[in-house]
Structures are given as C-alpha cells and as structure tokens.
Amino acid sequence: MQNKHLDDDVIASSEDQLNIRIAWYYYITDMTQQQIADRFGITRVRVNKALANSRETGVVQIRINSKLASCIRLEYELERMYGLERVTVVPTPEDQRFIFRVLGVGVAPYIHDQLVDGCTLAVGWGRTLRQAVRETRGKSLPNLKVLSLLGGLHYGSANNTAEIASSFASLFGGSYYYLAAPVYASSDEYRDMMLAEGSVQDVLGQARNADMALVTVGDLSKRSLMIELGLVSPEDARTLKAAGAVGDLLGHYLNKDGEEVDHPLNRRVISLDLEDIRHIRKVVLVSGGPYKADIIRAVLLRKFVHELVIDEATAEQLIGQPVTENPHLEKRVS
Missing domain, CATH: 1.10.10.10 (Winged helix-like DNA-binding domain superfamily/Winged helix DNA-binding domain)
Structure with a gap:
C-alpha cells in the first residue's frame, strides 16, 4: 500500500x-x-x-x-563542492516517513553493481541501511564478507548493526561478523577492556581494510534512533548540544566542523575510530532529511567519504552552505 x-x-x-x-x-x-x-x-x-x-x-x-534533472544538477555541484567521486540525489518525498525508502532505492543499484565475490563490506546501522537491504537485488557472492562497524543492542532489532550485517550477508550468500559489544560501554575503562578483546580487535582490524563501507548519520532531534532507543538519554542530548555536537557517525558525535566533541559518550563508544575510516577503499554515506543537513556536512568535511546518496531537499541545504577548510582535519587519503 x-x-x-x-x-x-x-x-x-x-x-x-x-x-x-x-x-x-x-x-x-x-x-x-x-x-x-x-x-x-x-x-x-x-x-x-x-x-x-x-x-x-x-x-x-x-x-x-x-524531475530528476534538478537532482542531477545538485549531484554535479556537490561533487565539486566536497571533492566527492560520485553523488546520487533522489527526489525528496512529500511524506517524510518515506525518506528511508527513497534513499534505499537510490543506493541499492550501486550496492548490487559494486560488490564482487571475495570483497569485504563494512556496515553501520539504522533505518536507512535496513531499507537499503530491502531494496537491493541479491546475487551469489559466497566469499563476500560483511562486517559491523560498531557495537549493537542487547536484543534483536531490524535496525541493529548485527542484523544489518546478517541481512546483507544473507542477500548475497556470504558470511558476517559483528562486534559482541554494546554501542556505548558503561565506563571508559570497560570500553578499553572491550576494545582489547581478541574478537573485537579481529572485526575492527578487518573493517579497517574493507573494500567498501556503507554508513549513515544521526542527528540530535527526537527522530534520532540513538535517542529513540534510549542509547542517548535526554540529558546526554542536552549536554551534547551544549558541547557543540550536531549529530553522530558510528556513535562518534561531531560538531559542525566535523571535529569530535569533548563528551563522555565519545570516550565510551565502541566502534571503528573515525580516522581509521580513511583506510577503507570506498566509503559511501547514505543519509537524508533536512534535519540531518548539519551532520551530513560535518562528515563530508572530514574528507573520508567518497560517495554520497542524499535527497534533493537536503542537497539544496548543503549547496547553500559555504565550504571552509578546517586546518585541524586531514584531507582524504587518495
């Protein structure tokens, strides 16, 4: 329907x-x-x-x-503004409930075409990637390896990182590996202990050398999956905003310039370090909704995203924001 x-x-x-x-x-x-x-x-x-x-x-x-003509114009402009290899802009649906679906439709052909047998795919989590799985046409890639980029929930959920990795692996007949750890540890010390675990080190080590990564971002509004699931409390959200955060990538909260803010959650997150993302051969950011424009721009300023899938209204917002180089952030490794 x-x-x-x-x-x-x-x-x-x-x-x-x-x-x-x-x-x-x-x-x-x-x-x-x-x-x-x-x-x-x-x-x-x-x-x-x-x-x-x-x-x-x-x-x-x-x-x-x-109607796609205006989207293609935006693709061309965003590629030039942010130094991206490729941008796909999809029309923004009138009903924002369908934003995840149109983004999934936008990225699905690329996923199907780019994955080959024997390659390694690293994935984040969330509603956008869940929809991408549903829209992607499978094929036989028995030697495909799918890895989770961050910890997950302690219960089953279609949005969970383990389920996203499992679903992609099932779609292509490959294998998957996930971090047996929460998104946020209860303390800095517990996080360090978890990251030192052999199984966690193995998954993150393979993720650093992945052929492709599929990631999305979250904002700090009530729409945020982190807030909705209770991983980030209302008090956390308030203090994150006070610290200058505009949203997260893989649980790492960034300010508008793409720098990680000084906050306890950033010291307790169990995921791939953002600088390690630079070693991944192809990083694809799939995200949209005008309320995410600030965090999408912040991630693009880090210069480790190669390809972007975004909706038209959010793309227009990014075009309207000037790009200034941040001397504290490294340029993408080519």
Whole structure:
C-alpha cells in the first residue's frame, strides 16, 4: 500500500535513472560519450542507446524533461563542492516517513553493481541501511564478507548493526561478523577492556581494510534512533548540544566542523575510530532529511567519504552552505 503514496519519479527504475543521468551529462555539461562511459563504467554503445532512448521517449527535448534533472544538477555541484567521486540525489518525498525508502532505492543499484565475490563490506546501522537491504537485488557472492562497524543492542532489532550485517550477508550468500559489544560501554575503562578483546580487535582490524563501507548519520532531534532507543538519554542530548555536537557517525558525535566533541559518550563508544575510516577503499554515506543537513556536512568535511546518496531537499541545504577548510582535519587519503 505504501507504493501508492510515492511518485513514479521517486522510485524510477535504476535503468531509467541511468538514462537520465547520461542525458544530463551529455547535453548539459558537454561531456563526450566516452567520458560518460568511463564515468559510469559502461560501454559507448550503452551510452549511445541511452541517448537515443531519451530522445525517443521525450525525456530530452529542448531541456531534460524530468524531475530528476534538478537532482542531477545538485549531484554535479556537490561533487565539486566536497571533492566527492560520485553523488546520487533522489527526489525528496512529500511524506517524510518515506525518506528511508527513497534513499534505499537510490543506493541499492550501486550496492548490487559494486560488490564482487571475495570483497569485504563494512556496515553501520539504522533505518536507512535496513531499507537499503530491502531494496537491493541479491546475487551469489559466497566469499563476500560483511562486517559491523560498531557495537549493537542487547536484543534483536531490524535496525541493529548485527542484523544489518546478517541481512546483507544473507542477500548475497556470504558470511558476517559483528562486534559482541554494546554501542556505548558503561565506563571508559570497560570500553578499553572491550576494545582489547581478541574478537573485537579481529572485526575492527578487518573493517579497517574493507573494500567498501556503507554508513549513515544521526542527528540530535527526537527522530534520532540513538535517542529513540534510549542509547542517548535526554540529558546526554542536552549536554551534547551544549558541547557543540550536531549529530553522530558510528556513535562518534561531531560538531559542525566535523571535529569530535569533548563528551563522555565519545570516550565510551565502541566502534571503528573515525580516522581509521580513511583506510577503507570506498566509503559511501547514505543519509537524508533536512534535519540531518548539519551532520551530513560535518562528515563530508572530514574528507573520508567518497560517495554520497542524499535527497534533493537536503542537497539544496548543503549547496547553500559555504565550504571552509578546517586546518585541524586531514584531507582524504587518495
């Protein structure tokens, strides 16, 4: 029944989205067919067919006649602003309850196409990644390894990091490994003990060298999964905001400039250290909702994200915010 609430453009097929993107880069940015083929990892013949299809169906007339055209313009601008390799912008649904689904639809084709047998996928947690699992088409990758990037809940939940890793592994017939630890330890000392455990060291060690990471971010509003699940108390949320935090990545709370704030939760979080993310070959951030614009921007300023999947309204907010270099943050390792 939910499908009736979604515009066809919001859940356009991956083939239609690719055709429109090809048309936009060809007619608007004057890219050659070979440049477009190289960008998307396809043949010139495929590019030529896509352009012909766009003309025949009326998508290309005097301009690109699709709601996705504005999304593709934003993709181009965000790539240049933040030095990203690739951005996918999906239309923002009128009903914010569907934001997780459209983001899942946006990232699903990429997950399916990029994963190959024998590679290692590291994942975060949350509603966006849960939906990404549901939207992704599986294939046989028996030697795929899926790793959790942070601790989890002590009970079963579809949003839990262990369940996200397990679901991705099941989708491709691979194996998964998770951190047998909570998101936040009860004390700094207990966190250090947990991080010293052999099994935790093994998972985090493999995660540092993963081929791809799928992560999302959380804000500090009542919509936050951390707050909703009680992992972050109302008092914690208040003191985090007072410390300058705008949201979290893998349980690490950052300020608007992408720096970790001085707060007890950051000293008790059990997850991959953010600087270690730089060693992962491909980091894909999937997140949206205008209320997350500040934390998305903060993470992008860290320069370890390679690819971004975001909704149109949030992308517009990021475009409207100037990018200033923070001398305290390292540039991405290429």
